[in-house]
Amino acid sequence: MTQPITIEDARGALNAVFSEATAHQDRIRCAQLAATAFGKSLSPEGYLDREAYLAEQPLARGGGWRWWYLALADDPEQVVAMCKTMHRDLLVRDGPAAGGEEVVVRQEQGYCICSVVTASSHRGRGLASVMLKAVAEWLDGPGNATASILYSDVGDFYVSKGWDMLDSFESTLTVPASLPSTEQPPFPETHPITAADIPRLCERDVESLKEDFQKYGLPKEDAVLATILPTTDMITWLQARIAYMNRQSDGTTPDAKGSVCESADAWLFWFPDLRHGKLTIQRAKLPRGRDEAASTRALARLLLDAVEEAARWGMSEVDIWNPGPELHGAMRLLSSELGIKVTNQKREKEHIPCLRWRGGEKKSVVFSPNEFYPWS
Numbered sequence: 001m002t003q004p005i006t007i008e009d010a011r012g013a014l015n016a017v018f019s020e021a022t023a024h025q026d027r028i029r030c031a032q033l034a035a036t037a038f039g040k041s042l043s044p045e046g047y048l049d050r051e052a053y054l055a056e057q058p059l060a061r062g063g064g065w066r067w068w069y070l071a072l073a074d075d076p077e078q079v080v081a082m083c084k085t086m087h088r089d090l091l092v093r094d095g096p097a098a099g100g101e102e103v104v105v106r107q108e109q110g111y112c113i114c115s116v117v118t119a120s121s122h123r124g125r126g127l128a129s130v131m132l133k134a135v136a137e138w139l140d141g142p143g144n145a146t147a148s149i150l151y152s153d154v155g156d157f158y159v160s161k162g163w164d165m166l167d168s169f170e171s172t173l174t175v176p177a178s179l180p181s182t183e184q185p186p187f188p189e190t191h192p193i194t195a196a197d198i199p200r201l202c203e204r205d206v207e208s209l210k211e212d213f214q215k216y217g218l219p220k221e222d223a224v225l226a227t228i229l230p231t232t233d234m235i236t237w238l239q240a241r242i243a244y245m246n247r248q249s250d251g252t253t254p255d256a257k258g259s260v261c262e263s264a265d266a267w268l269f270w271f272p273d274l275r276h277g278k279l280t281i282q283r284a285k286l287p288r289g290r291d292e293a294a295s296t297r298a299l300a301r302l303l304l305d306a307v308e309e310a311a312r313w314g315m316s317e318v319d320i321w322n323p324g325p326e327l328h329g330a331m332r333l334l335s336s337e338l339g340i341k342v343t344n345q346k347r348e349k350e351h352i353p354c355l356r357w358r359g360g361e362k363k364s365v366v367f368s369p370n371e372f373y374p375w376s
């Protein structure tokens with residue numbers, strides 16, 4: 001797929017070509033541009049090495065990870081803008097139609113757009129805008145995307161391009177200098193999640209999300225409930241990425257991928273970022289079939305496991321995106337009973353999730369859960 005693009009502005013005419021980077025050399029040129037904006041902690045060679053390693057991950061294989069770019073028409077080796085699209089499995093449910101028709105939960109194709117960058121010499125000429133327009137056309141056509149998501153670090157730049165910002169909240173648990181004793185009052189038993197546990201837990205998580213979607217009460221008839229499924233490929237992608245980054249900076253990476261409380265059918269996948277000294281909760285699978293107080297204690301124990309893991313590796317905080325009422329209840333318990341400091345805030349600047357429905361259609365979308373795991 002190639003598409004010629006012409007931009008006329010005060011700096012003159014600029015002729016470029018939009019294409020998908022499939023040839024190895026084109027990908028290297030794209031990665032060299034991306035490294036200027038997103039590879040600051042790696043050498044240019046290190047960035048290329050990481051991208052080659054990530055391309056081998058299950059989520060990226062078979063067209064799961066596509067690279068798009070604009071090159072100058074008269075100098076095709078000069079890449080002036082690029083971005084990537086990554087496959088996501090969407091779960092979608094429309095509000096019940098008037099007349100009480102049966103609720104249908106569907107699994108559909110979605111994408112995450114990431115690494116959007118324009119060469120600094122060519123910024124402010126509309127290149128990122130035209131590239132995103134061309135990518136959106138691909139998403140709506142051959143990509144067969146019901147929706148796409150991206151995480152903005154550049155304010156509302158993407159809003160005028162058709163992506164709507166979603167609310168994004170974050171809670172932070174500060175790792176205390178000395179860990180509290182947990183003998184009194186008692187908490188349920190938990191154990192660490194290893195890489196081998198991920199597939200079976202993800203399968204259970206996906207199944208229970210589908211059941212939850214059936215029961216969810218949508219606020220309006222024309223509203224849509226959507227989320228990205230926490231599949232094994234999705235969870236292991238970020239685990240592989242962070243393990244690579246940890247090994248580059250610290251020569252090691254923690255083995256535990258999270259913690260599970262089997263008796264409550266609840267677990268946390270986490271993301272130990274040694275470079276930034278924080279542990280991020282990737283996904284929180286909430287307890288089922290228990291009374292509220294027992295559920296809160298199970299979640300509190302899991303969060304405490306995250307705090308203890310962070311302390312073990314010298315990290316200073318545990319972050320969690322968009323915790324719901326159950327997790328807030330658990331954090332209040334940790335704060336009141338064990339003195340763990342919890343801060344809640346609205347994220348305004350970094351990683352703001354933005355969502356675009358097929359064809360730019362404006363829908364009233366409830367995006368839940370909206371956690372860290374689909375971030376790229």
Ligand SMILES: CC(C)(COP(=O)(O)OP(=O)(O)OC[C@H]1O[C@@H](n2cnc3c(N)ncnc32)[C@H](O)[C@@H]1OP(=O)(O)O)[C@@H](O)C(=O)NCCC(=O)NCCS
Pocket residue numbers: 037081115116117118119122123124125126127128129130151152153154155156157160
């Ligand atoms: C953001 C970026 C891709 C824009 O590329 P570009 O080709 O200059 O974009 P365009 O010329 O199409 O559009 C320029 C617009 O981007 C806005 N913009 C650029 N950088 C911005 C920033 N850091 N914060 C907010 N807005 C920004 C400009 O204000 C302008 O807004 P307008 O469309 O309302 O006039 C480019 O600045 C870049 O590569 N930045 C570094 C990498 C980055 O931060 N990428 C985004 C990650 S989410």
